[in-house]
Amino acid sequence: MNCGMQHSLSRRSWMSCMGAATASLARAAPSGGVSSDRQLLLVWLDGGLSQLESWDPKPGTRFGGPFRSIPSVVSGIRISELMPQTARHTNKLALIRNLCTQDNSHSAGVARIQRGDPKNRGVDYPYLNVASARWLGPKAVELPASMVIKPGNGGFLVNETGFLGPRHAALALGDGKPPALLDRPADLAAAEDDLRLSLRDTLDRMGATARGSSLALANTETFKLAETLRRRRDLFDPARLSRNDIERYGDTDLGRHLLQARGLLEAGVRSVKVISYGWDSHGDHFNGSMSLMPQFDRGLSALLDDLGNRGMLDHVLVVVLSEFGRTPRINGHLGRDHWPEAWSAAMAGAGIVPGQVVGETVADGSEVKGDSYDIGHLFHTIFYALGISTSAIHYEQSGQPLPLAHEGMYPIKALLRKPPENAR
Amino acid sequence: MxxxxxxxxxxxxxxxxxxxxxxxxxxxxxxxxxxxxxxxxxxxxxxxxxxxxxxxxxxxxxxxxxxxxxxxxxxxxxxxxxxxxxxxxxxxWAQSLHLLLMERMGDHEPWQNYLKDCVVSGKPIRTICLELLNPSAKGFPAGAGFFLSKRLENYGQNPVDYPALTRDIGRLFLGMDLRCAQCHDHLTVPGFKQAHYQGLYAFTRQASLGDAKLATVMEKPIAGKVAFSSVFDMERHETGPALPDRKPLDVAEVKTGDEFAVKPDRKTNNPGIPRVATLPLLANAVADxxxxxxxxxxxxxxxxxxxxxxxxxxxxxxxxxxxxxxxxxxxxxxxxxxxxxxxxxxxxxxxxxxxxxxxxxxxxxxxxxxxxxxRPLSGEVLAKSIEVALGSELGDEARLKRFRQVFGHPAREPEEAGHPSVEKALFWRHDPTVRTLLVAKPGNLMDRLAKLEGAPMVNEVYMSLLGRPANSMEQQAVLDTMAKSQSAAEARRVVVWALLASTEFQINH
Incomplete structure (x- = not known):
């Protein structure tokens, strides 16, 4: 077996492919990668954003709920009144209102939607943020290609990497805080730390020469990356966020994390995912929406403001996604349940035609009217927007090619500034 | 001795x-x-x-x-x-077999005891195979069922992952990863056919979880042949239970209503025993x-x-x-x-x-x-080796768990290749578990080193951690570093840490 053959992308043999391994750790573009300045920001609203209280309101219908729709800056596009600030930015957004996907459970849907669900492939695909970073490679020399900001614990999210293996794991900042153990302990003097690191490096280099050790070289790279992260702790330190910015984004988890995401993108992290929990509103949905939606509205609108003003929307693709939408029918607990049959997503920035709505749902929002799109269509579109051609590039796994996205689906022509020939 | x-x-x-x-x-x-x-x-x-x-x-x-x-x-x-x-x-070796067979999907005390018994009693591979694949057989040992029962569990709202179970049997017992052949003949391995995957699946699809705690497995009556078609040509095929490249087994047809030798009884929670059970057929076919x-x-x-x-x-x-x-x-x-x-x-x-x-x-x-x-050491072997090298007990289960967490592979990933990561680098650099091991206590390595200096001290560190004397270049590099240290105690910490965090300590070569 050689590097180009079986399992070339799995962890099983990666150490035998030293060139690719060290490259992926920090520096050069990945093997077979794509040259592009594009970056991805995925805003993942875990639990399921209600399309009816956000991108596809149906006021006055039997399932519409108590909230009105409001006009936005783009004539003809109305969104929920819970998003008044975002309404000023619909000229930057493309709304997709005709998503129809397969899973109505969190345990299946969260992974399936983020893996793009290329059906019946018998392998676990990497999540969108990991896959994008794999193909685009690190943008900034010293930073990880893929990072996540989320409430709760941080660490390296190996379960997102699928068959790419844990070396592609995104570094997650739990509660936006630096990775665990980033700080030098108080009882360890800097001089002693430098001395021992230097000796470790020297001895490993000697070992690498004597044993022809590829592992030693890779280890040295990870120690260097750990040191870089320690020195760039400004990127991970919530205390360094400006008060004014926090005010604009909202002093909430989601607001602060979106603000931090802006910083990571500016620093050159290729793929950033912001995860927000608490969107699974089976009960008291409307009061919950009045609490959650303003947080989202404020953070997203501030982010779109900043990305636009700084010229970053030319190369940063923003995607707002959940595992599904929520039922039009209001349940006995005044909640909305899981609804993959007809829901919405939003995109902005690089490669995307803004200021439009793609697709529609029927009057009460219970199903898609006309053509629907599955997550595979969205993946093709996202990859193309990032400069990754899903028809020209494929994974290689167990000696056979695997498509980046569902081969029975295609890019959405209306969404892409430069649609490929197979877009529809 | x-x-x-x-x-x-x-x-x-x-x-x-x-x-x-x-x-x-x-x-x-x-x-x-x-x-x-x-x-x-x-x-x-x-x-x-x-x-x-x-x-x-x-x-x-x-x-x-x-x-x-x-x-x-x-x-x-x-x-x-x-x-x-x-x-x-x-x-x-019970742990090695555990990692080989379960790939960190979970653990179970009777299963560990079963594996230990396999090693101690010198069971032939054929017997182990029979026990793993047909754990419900009368007289078979408790714990052996964990291989199947764990794979038959539901995770969240996901259905039982029969394709993964089928693949694992192909991989672990026959050397054939048929995952690509689930939907079509393998594109680059002509010998891995879709019929091979489906033939194995015909054995496993009747199995279901009995009791997760007891690691028991149940079987439903066989439900005819498995129908399948390739995603490329959609032509319909069917197969009965069959090992790859072997004829499908002759499975006696059972009349509707007469599927069970022992009928299920809801009152006693007895799942019943089908007249034709496929797991015994699978176990025997693989064993032979x-x-x-x-x-x-x-x-x-x-x-x-x-x-x-x-x-x-x-x-x-x-x-x-x-x-x-x-x-x-x-x-x-x-x-x-x-x-x-x-x-x-x-x-x-x-x-x-x-x-x-x-x-x-x-x-x-x-x-x-x-x-x-x-070969990178597993978390368990690494933890034990640190204890031996430094003469300090890691102690509680929480510390060992930390090693498994940092150095063990995730579930379903075979413990094969190493994967250097920033997480491991930060663990070596800053984790309190490592720091506390570098404190001198009576009789431990740091204590012994305090009584030595120069080349003998360097050799003692090398023998304790790497099991060999230092060569001249290494000795010089260590002595040069020690000379730059603020104190003898700091020098000892620096040297021991550098070797602990070195690649050579963390591998078998």
Whole structure:
């Protein structure tokens, strides 16, 4: 077996492919990668954003709920009144209102939607943020290609990497805080730390020469990356966020994390995912929406403001996604349940035609009217927007090619500034 | 341990295991005909390697010195026999089998006891296979069912992952990863057909979880043949239970209403016993299949040498032939003939194949296995080795858990290749677990080092951590660093930490 053959992308043999391994750790573009300045920001609203209280309101219908729709800056596009600030930015957004996907459970849907669900492939695909970073490679020399900001614990999210293996794991900042153990302990003097690191490096280099050790070289790279992260702790330190910015984004988890995401993108992290929990509103949905939606509205609108003003929307693709939408029918607990049959997503920035709505749902929002799109269509579109051609590039796994996205689906022509020939 | 005990232990090993290392060497010579001899590991390297592989830890300096004090011509055999008689051997190999079979999907006490018993009692591979794949058979040991029961659990709202179970049986018992063949014939492996996957699936699809805590498995009556079609041509096919490349088994048709030999009873929660159960058929078919012993010989070789003679072991097919065919046949035949794991391991570690010296991984003159390669230590072995090296107990389960968390592979990832990560680097640099180990306590390494200085001190660190003396360049580098330290205590911490965090400490080579 050689590097180009079986399992070339799995962890099983990666150490035998030293060139690719060290490259992926920090520096050069990945093997077979794509040259592009594009970056991805995925805003993942875990639990399921209600399309009816956000991108596809149906006021006055039997399932519409108590909230009105409001006009936005783009004539003809109305969104929920819970998003008044975002309404000023619909000229930057493309709304997709005709998503129809397969899973109505969190345990299946969260992974399936983020893996793009290329059906019946018998392998676990990497999540969108990991896959994008794999193909685009690190943008900034010293930073990880893929990072996540989320409430709760941080660490390296190996379960997102699928068959790419844990070396592609995104570094997650739990509660936006630096990775665990980033700080030098108080009882360890800097001089002693430098001395021992230097000796470790020297001895490993000697070992690498004597044993022809590829592992030693890779280890040295990870120690260097750990040191870089320690020195760039400004990127991970919530205390360094400006008060004014926090005010604009909202002093909430989601607001602060979106603000931090802006910083990571500016620093050159290729793929950033912001995860927000608490969107699974089976009960008291409307009061919950009045609490959650303003947080989202404020953070997203501030982010779109900043990305636009700084010229970053030319190369940063923003995607707002959940595992599904929520039922039009209001349940006995005044909640909305899981609804993959007809829901919405939003995109902005690089490669995307803004200021439009793609697709529609029927009057009460219970199903898609006309053509629907599955997550595979969205993946093709996202990859193309990032400069990754899903028809020209494929994974290689167990000696056979695997498509980046569902081969029975295609890019959405209306969404892409430069649609490929197979877009529809 | 007394010399008399060692002699007795040595004599107790059957002629078969003694013959096995001779047979492996002879086969290896046939496979390497025309090639120059390859270098054999020196005593330091062998001593460290065989400790890690057989008892799951590095050797202590005293053990290395005692090993070297024996006559050179049979010191390795004496050491191997001592380690095989060590109670840690059964525990280490139960863990190795656990990782090989469960790939960190979960753990279960009766399962660990079962694996330990497999090692201690010398069960042939065929018997282990029968027990794993048909755990409900009368008289079969408790715990064996965990292999299937864990794979039959639901996770969240996801359905039972029958495709993964089917794949695992193909991979682990027959050397065939049929995941791509679930939907179509494999694109690049002509021998891996969709019918092979579906034939195996016809065995497994009736199985369901009995009781997760008890690791029991139930079976439903067989539901006719499995229908399938390739995603490429959509042509309809069907198959009954069949091992790859073997005829489908003749399964007697059972009339509707007469599917059960013992009918299910909801009142007593008895799932019933079908007239035709497919797991016993599967177990017997696999146990009688020649690929079983070959696959296990290859997998066990891989866990000892870091690579399979067929590499990767999940892709054993004519287009991917063994690099040492005669050697693989010898190793497989020994298992096929019922040699116990312990005896097989003895033959293997005393062979020239195992004792090859480490060095650059590029094969010398294209001779397969001419150099031993680096194998990262599992979290468990690493933790134990740290305890031995520093003479300090890691102590509570929480600390061991931390090692498993940082150094163990995620579930379903075979413990094969290493993967350096920033998380590991930060663990070595800043985790309090590591920091507290570098404090001198009576009798531990830091305490012993405080009584030494200069070259003897450097050699003691190297013997304690890496199981060998430092070479002159290493010694100079260490002494230069120590000279820059603020104090002798700091110098000792610096040196011990640098070697602990070095790649060499964390691998078997």
């Amino acid at each position: 007394s010399p008399a005990y060692l002699l007795l232990t040595a004599l107790c090993f059957s002629v078969e295991s003694t013959d096995l290392n001779v047979a492996i060497d002879a086969a290896l010579a046939r496979d390497r005909t025309g090639h120059a001899p390859v270098k054999i590991a020196d005593d330091f390297e062998f001593c460290r390697r065989v400790h890690l592989d057989l008892v799951g830890r590095i050797a202590k300096p005293d053990e290395i010195r005692a090993f070297l004090a024996h006559p050179a011509d049979h010191r390795r055999q004496l050491l191997v026999d001592r380690l095989l008689a060590d109670p840690a051997f059964a525990k280490t 299949d020649t690929r079983l012993a070959r696959t296990w010989a290859n997998r066990l070789t891989r866990s000892l040498l870091g690579r399979g003679i067929v590499e990767h072991p999940d892709f054993d097919h004519p287009g991917n032939p063994p690099s040492l065919p005669a050697t693989l046949d010898t190793l497989a035949n020994a298992l096929r003939e019922g040699l116990a794991l312990k005896s097989w391991l003895r033959g293997m570690v005393l062979s020239k194949l195992y004792q090859t010296a480490s060095g650059p991984t590029i094969e010398t003159n294209n001779i397969p296995f001419s150099r031993a390669i680096e």
